[in-house]
Amino acid sequence: MSDLLGTAADVVALGCLLAGAFLCLTAGVGLVRFPDVLSRMHAGTKPQVLGTLLVMVGGAIRLQGLAAAWMLLLVAAFQLLTAPVSAHMISRVAYRRRHVRRDLLLVDELREAEGLDSVYRGDEPADAPPENPAEALVESRREDLGPDDRQSS
Amino acid sequence: MTPITVVAIACHALLGSGALLALIRLARGPSLLDRVVATDTLLVIISASLAVHAALERDATVVPVLVVVSLLAFVGSVSIARYVGGMLLQSAAGDGRDGGLPETAEERGAGDREARR
Secondary structure, three states: OHHHHHHHHHHHHHHHHHHHHHHHHHHHHHHHHOOOHHHHHHHHOHHHHHHHHHHHHHHHHHHOOHHHHHHHHHHHHHHHHHHHHHHHHHHHHHHHOOOOOHHHOOOOHHHOOOOOOOOOOOOOOOOOOOOOHHHHHHHHHHHHHHHHHHHHO | OOHHHHHHHHHHHHHHHHHHHHHHHHHHOOOHHHHHHHHHHHHHHHHHHHHHHHHHHOOHHHHHHHHHHHHHHHHHHHHHHHHHHHOOEEOOOOOOOEEEOOOOHHHHHHHHHHHHO
16 A cells, blocks of 8 residues: 555655756747747746655655755745746846837836836836936936926926 | 656756757847856756755765755855946936946957057
8 A cells, every 4th residue: 555655756856846847848849939038037037936845745755854855945936936936137238228028018117107217217226327427416416406496407 | 667767868868958058148148147147047946956966866975965055056156146236336417327337457458459459
């Protein structure tokens, strides 16, 4: 009976491993075939979450130890926490560097805010100097005055 | 040939071809960010293949390496994204986008060298 249970667990684990490996292959195919950074990221993050989770589940079933299972759980939790952060940062820089195929976009919400906040967008690194310091200073003083003062002046 | 061997061969073939395709994108990628995405994917594939190896051999010695590799992928991609974001030029159109990277010395040199002579 326990032998049968062990065989069933092995089958489930090997299925999980195969599915995770297949997701890695799809990520590679998507990376080569897709046209720009954002869609390549869409393909590349498939194994980052689902593939890692499947492989970790398969490994935890096969390894049969609590220590190994906890460490695999830790890896899966790290992946779930860090994948959105790095994807967000890379896609933001990709948009700014015009590496996005804008003719393929259906909705471009960042384009709506034209000229609203051209100097400070609120997410610069704190230690990065402005490209034109004098111009940035004038601009920031104008922003400090606020919209009411700007209308009166 | 036991089922474990068949699954091992299939898994390694899938992971290996995925890693090869990611390497192709890493070599060809037109921009730095394409290479960052490809490196991220490659590290994930490497950690997945380490986990597959551990699972198939029932050998838990490589499991701590997985933690290190996954953290390293995150720190690497975030720091490169931060670095590239710090050197962007401001767009002249003022539309919230940036004018791209400043010209590198090689690009400047290629254009100017002919003009100077």
